[in-house]
Amino acid sequence: MLLERYKYMVDTLKVPSEKILILLLNRTQSLEWRTKTFLEGSGAILRTSYFGFIQEEIRTYYPLIVKNCSEIVNKNVKPVFLTFEASQFLVSIVLDWRRQKKGAFAGVTSFSDRLAIDMTSNLVKAAISDIPYDEIGKRLYNALEKKEEIRKRVYDEADEIIRDYRKKCMELGIFDFGMAVELYNKCLLPDETYQNQLFRRIEHLIVDNIEECVPSEVDFINFLLPKLKTCLLGYNHEGGYGQAFGSNHEYVKQQLIDKMEIVELNKSYTCKDFMYEFSDMLFDFIENSAPCKFKARPEIERVPPLELRSDMLEKAGDRIIELIEDEGYNPSDIVVISNYADPVTEFVIGRILERHGYEIKNLARMNKIIDNPFSQALITLAQLCHPNYGSVPTRDDVRALIRMVLKIDPVRSSILAGEILAQKPFAQFPDIEFPGLVERVGYYNIEKYEYIRNWIKEYREREKPLQIHEFFQKVFLEILLSNEVSEKDVIEAKKLIDSAESFVNVVSRFNRNASKDFLDVAKKGIKSAESIFELEEKLNGNFVLMSTPVAYLSSPLKSKVMILLSISSNSWTPRSIKEITNIHVLTKTWNENDIYTEEMEEKNQKHYLAVLIRSLLKRCEDKLITFESMLNANGYENNGILAEYFDEILTQ
Numbered sequence: 208m209l210l211e212r213y214k215y216m217v218d219t220l221k222v223p224s225e226k227i228l229i230l231l232l233n234r235t236q237s238l239e240w241r242t243k244t245f246l247e248g249s250g251a252i253l254r255t256s257y258f259g260f261i262q263e264e265i266r267t268y269y270p271l272i273v274k275n276c277s278e279i280v281n282k283n284v285k286p287v288f289l290t291f292e293a294s295q296f297l298v299s300i301v302l303d304w305r306r307q308k309k310g311a312f313a314g315v316t317s318f319s320d321r322l323a324i325d326m327t328s329n330l331v332k333a334a335i336s337d338i339p340y341d342e343i344g345k346r347l348y349n350a351l352e353k354k355e356e357i358r359k360r361v362y363d364e365a366d367e368i369i370r371d372y373r374k375k376c377m378e379l380g381i382f383d384f385g386m387a388v389e390l391y392n393k394c395l396l397p398d399e400t401y402q403n404q405l406f407r408r409i410e411h412l413i414v415d416n417i418e419e420c421v422p423s424e425v426d427f428i429n430f431l432l433p434k435l436k437t438c439l440l441g442y443n444h445e446g447g448y449g450q451a452f453g454s455n456h457e458y459v460k461q462q463l464i465d466k467m468e469i470v471e472l473n474k475s476y477t478c479k480d481f482m483y484e485f486s487d488m489l490f491d492f493i494e495n496s497a498p499c500k501f502k503a504r505p506e507i508e509r510v511p512p513l514e515l516r517s518d519m520l521e522k523a524g525d526r527i528i529e530l531i532e533d534e535g536y537n538p539s540d541i542v543v544i545s546n547y548a549d550p551v552t553e554f555v556i557g558r559i560l561e562r563h564g565y566e567i568k569n570l571a572r573m574n575k576i577i578d579n580p581f582s583q584a585l586i587t588l589a590q591l592c593h594p595n596y597g598s599v600p601t602r603d604d605v606r607a608l609i610r611m612v613l614k615i616d617p618v619r620s621s622i623l624a625g626e627i628l629a630q631k632p633f634a635q636f637p638d639i640e641f642p643g644l645v646e647r648v649g650y651y652n653i654e655k656y657e658y659i660r661n662w663i664k665e666y667r668e669r670e671k672p673l674q675i676h677e678f679f680q681k682v683f684l685e686i687l688l689s690n691e692v693s694e695k696d697v698i699e700a701k702k703l704i705d706s707a708e709s710f711v712n713v714v715s716r717f718n719r720n721a722s723k724d725f726l727d728v729a730k731k732g733i734k735s736a737e738s739i740f741e742l743e744e745k746l747n748g749n750f751v752l753m754s755t756p757v758a759y760l761s762s763p764l765k766s767k768v769m770i771l772l773s774i775s776s777n778s779w780t781p782r783s784i785k786e787i788t789n790i791h792v793l794t795k796t797w798n799e800n801d802i803y804t805e806e807m808e809e810k811n812q813k814h815y816l817a818v819l820i821r822s823l824l825k826r827c828e829d830k831l832i833t834f835e836s837m838l839n840a841n842g843y844e845n846n847g848i849l850a851e852y853f854d855e856i857l858t859q
Contacts, residue, residue, distance in 0.1 A: 524559030
C-alpha cells in the first residue's frame with residue numbers, strides 16, 4: 208500500500224520524488240523498496256532509515272552543528288561516525304583499565320566486552336528517549352527493588368566511563384549513534400536556518416512500521432507534521448517486538464496514532480484464516496491467560512521433544528528434506544526460526560541439506576570475520592608479520608594458513624606449524640636448512656615456501672609497518688591471490704579490508720596503535736559486514752532461510768513453511784534486568800520514581816513472547832512445525848514456557 212501510494216504520488220500527481228522522505232526500519236526493507244522506487248518520473252529518492260537520515264543531515268549541516276555545539280573542539284574536520292564495534296572497543300579498553308587498576312565494577316560477573324555493549328547501548332537508549340546521559344545510572348538505581356550501595360557504586364562507575372568516553376568523542380568530532388541523535392536533536396533541529404531548509408525540502412512523509420519506531424523518531428515525525436502536505440504511516444497495532452533496540456510502541460500510540468486518519472486493512476495478506484485465528488488465541492492465552500482451545504490440524508505439526516539439541520537439529524534437517532522432496536515445497540518456501548541462528552545450527556542443518564543438493568542461508572548477521580578461512584589466513588599473516596604487536600597465532604591458525612598456501616596434508620601442516628611457533632624470539636618460517644623441512648614442505652612447494660618466508664622477513668625489516676588495511680591489501684595481492692581463489696574469498700577479503708580501514712580511521716584519532724587494536728578485536732570475534740548484494744541474494748535466492756525471530760520480522764518476508772526451533776528454551780523470554788541495564792527503565796514511558804519489580808519483569812517477558820510469536824505465526828502461510836530438545840547446547844535442562852503454551856492450547 209505504501210509503495211502504491213508512492214508510485215501514485217510520483218507518476219500521477221507528479222510530486223517530485225526528492226520532496227518525499229521515506230523512512231524505513233533497516234537495510235532489508237530498503238532493499239525491498241530500492242528496485243520499486245525507481246520510476247520513470249522520479250528524481251533523487253530520499254529512502255533511508257531514521258539513523259541514516261540523521262547521519263546524512265549531520266554531514267550536510269555540520270558547520271551549523273559546530274557553531275551550536277560548544278563541546279566540539281576539533282572544528283576543522285568532517286564528522287566521523289563510529290561503528291558499533293569501534294564504540295564498544297573504545298569503551299571496553301577504558302573499562303578494562305579501570306577494572307585492573309582501580310578495582311572498578313567489583314561484584315559484577317559479566318565480561319568487559321558484555322559490559323561495554325550494555326554501556327554503549329544505554330547511551331543510545333538514553334539519547335533516543337531524551338534522557339540526559341549523566342542520569343542513566345541514577346535512573347537505573349532508582350528503579351531497583353533492593354537498593355544496595357555496591358550497585359550504586361557500579362552505576363556511578365559506568366556513568367563516569369560513559370561521561371569520559373562521550374566527552375573525548377565530542378571533542379574530536381567522532382560520534383556514535385547515541386551522540387548523533389543527541390547532536391541532531393539539540394544542536395541542529397532547533398536551529399531556525401536548518402528548520403527553514405528542512406521544511407522546504409520535505410513536503411511529504413512515508414514511514415513503514417511506525418510501531419517499531421524509537422521515541423525520538425516519533426518526536427521528529429510530530430515536529431514535521433504541521434508543515435507536511437501529506438503523511439502516510441504504515442502501522443501494525445500488533446507490533447512491538449523491537450523493544451530491545453529501543454522501539455516504544457506505547458509512545459507511538461500516545462503521540463501519533465490519534466492524530467492520523469486511519470484506513471484499516473481487515474484482511475490478512477500473509478497467512479491463512481486458521482493460522483490467523485490460532486496466533487490470536489495463542490497471544491490471548493500467553494498475555495491474558497484467557498482459557499481457549501484450538502483443535503489440532505495437520506498444518507500445525509508438533510514434533511515430540513528430543514533429548515539433545517544436536518538430535519533436534521538433525522531431525523529438523525531431515526524434515527526439511529521431506530518437505531522439499533516428498534511434499535513439493537521449494538527451498539525458498541521454508542524458513543527456520545531460531546534464537547540461536549549461530550554457525551553451529553547453520554552447519555548441522557546445512558550439512559544435511561548439502562547432501563541433497565540444497566543450501567541454507569542465515570539472514571541474521573551472526574558470522575564473525577574469523578569464521579571465514581580466507582580472512583583468518585590474512586589475520587594469521589598479519590600476526591606473523593608484526594611481532595611487535597605481541598599477538599601470537601594459534602597452532603591451528605598457522606596450520607590452516609600452511610594448508611591454504613602450500614596445499615600440504617594436515618599432519619605435515621600441523622608439524623610445520625609447531626616448528627614455526629617454536630622459533631625464537633617470535634614465530635617465523637624456519638630456514639630451508641632446518642632439519643626435515645624439505646620433506647615436510649615437499650620439493651614441489653619449496654619455491655613457494657621460500658617466497659613466503661622471504662616476503663615475511665623483508666616486511667618485518669621495514670622501517671615502519673603499513674596500516675593494517677594497507678597490509679591486508681598487499682599480502683592479499685602478493686601472497687594469497689591465485690587462480691584458485693573464489694569470488695566468495697575475494698568478497699570476504701574486501702569486507703575485511705573495508706572493516707579494518709574504517710576501524711583504523713576512527714581509533715587512530717585516539718592516539719592508539721589502531722592496527723594492533725584491530726587485530727585484537729578481530730581475534731575476539733568482530734562481526735563480518737554484509738554487502739547489499741549478499742543481502743539481496745538471501746532474500747531472493749532459492750535457499751532455505753534461517754533467521755532469528757526479530758531479524759525475520761524486520762524483513763518484508765513471509766514463508767509457506769515456518770519451522771520454530773528450541774521452543775522449550777527460555778531464550779524466547781529474555782530477561783530485561785541485567786547487571787547494568789534495563790530496557791524498560793531507559794525509555795520515555797517509564798516513570799523515574801517507579802520501582803521495577805520482579806512481577807513487572809514476568810509480565811513484560813510474557814508480553815514480549817506473546818507479541819513475538821503472534822507476529823511470527825502471521826508470516827506463516829501454510830504449515831508450522833515446532834521442534835524442541837530436553838537439554839540445551841550446554842547440557843542444561845530446558846525450562847522455557849513457550850512449549851507449554853502450545854501444549855495447553857492445542858487439543859486433539
